[in-house]
Amino acid sequence: MRRVVVTGMGIVSPIGVGKSEVLQSLKDSKIAVDQIKSFDASNLPVRIAAEVADFDPEAFIDKKLVRRTDRFVHLALAAAKEAIEESQIDLKRYADRAAVLIGSGMGGFITLDTENNKFLSQGASKVSPFLIPMLLINMASGIVAIEHGLKGVNFAPVSACAASGHAIALGTLLIRHGYADLAIVGGAEATIAPLPIAGFANMKALSTRNDDPKRASRPFDIARDGFVMGEGAAILILESEEVAKKREAQIIAQIKGFGMNDDAYHMSAPDPNGAGAEAAMRMALKDAQIEANEIDYVSCHATSTPAGDIAEAKAIERIFQDRVLVNSTKGLMGHLLGAAAAAEVVVGILQMQNGFLHAMPNLDEKDPEVKVNVVGKRIVPLQIRNFIKNSFGFGGHNVSLVVGRYEG
Structure with missing residues (x-):
């Protein structure tokens, strides 16, 4: 079996947009949890989340495409851009042998929430004609492939919070056994919206430390009381060892x-x-x-x-x-x-x-x-x-x- 290596990474997260910002935040022990700012959460039982601040999708994506895709796709495209740039790979050369697997737990839930509210308040005629493609979980994988002309294996693992783990594992499997020479793998999620917050809160999954958000997410601590909703995307470029060596790529890690x-x-x-x-x-x-x-x-x-x-x-x-x-x-x-x-x-x-x-x-x-x-x-x-x-x-x-x- 072929060995699988990592040649590029990209990340858009609450603690930073891009690897350099994330690395500095890790060194600074930056906590990104705060009061929700993207909408009025005053009527919700949980009013805190870890949002990606200062993210302008038009810095990464064509303005028309921004309007026709959900936020989780915006995050995926931005992370993919950074990963592809780091890998310095000519994707056109490998287009037929390039897999794309970008997982998500919930897909375009912000679009679903917004458009459903329009449907209920303004009627069916006001619902966006892009509603269906905007909410589909596989659309992050699909749009990344369309933007870069990639024609290999393409799908979206959907396994809740394990989705992008499955994407990495399955991308590795495809390369090992010769179904692809490279794979763009990862995950994207943007579910900080009223309906999902209410749903997770009502099942008692979320922390309720509304007045102390910086101390809300506390894994392994005796006083932990639930998770804090975050959003973001991360992408890795996986390649067979042979392909990476042949093109003299900088190999940064191995999926073993x-x-x-x-x-x-x-x-x-x-x-x-x-x-x-x-x-x-x-x-x-x-x-x-x-x-x-x-x-x-x-x-x-x-x-x-x-x-x-x-x-x-x-x-x-x-x-x-x-x-x-x-x-x-x-x-x-x-x-x-x-x-x-x-x-x-x-x-x-x-x-x-x-x-x-x-x-x-x-x-x-x-x-x-x-x-x-x-x-x-x-x-x-x-x-x-x-x-x-x-x-x-x-x-x-x-x-x-x-x-x-x-x-x-």
């Missing part, structure tokens, strides 16, 4: 292995013992053909929910005891849902390149049921050889990725 399974337990709650998460990590290690002692860091899914954080910690403990360091980027940028896995892979690679793990500024008191070695309030210097990125989604979906330094 993956594991995918399902808890088959509950529609939204994790298996409390973390059995599925453990199995996914063990599958990823086996697929990567490395031992547990070769993993230096676990980038946790840990969303700051009472049950989820403990289940994942139990799974990690059974494999690694307290030997590896763990953190969760959701403490800084909230939960990007379907885009979370890809964004956190980008963060993991940035940390690997720069020799540190970002801090967990809201970890005041670790939950005593969490036995793993969680990074605290200060950055930890660490030379990372390999790391695991965990992603779990409603429906019991589990994905674990092993990402590491390229060993040419």
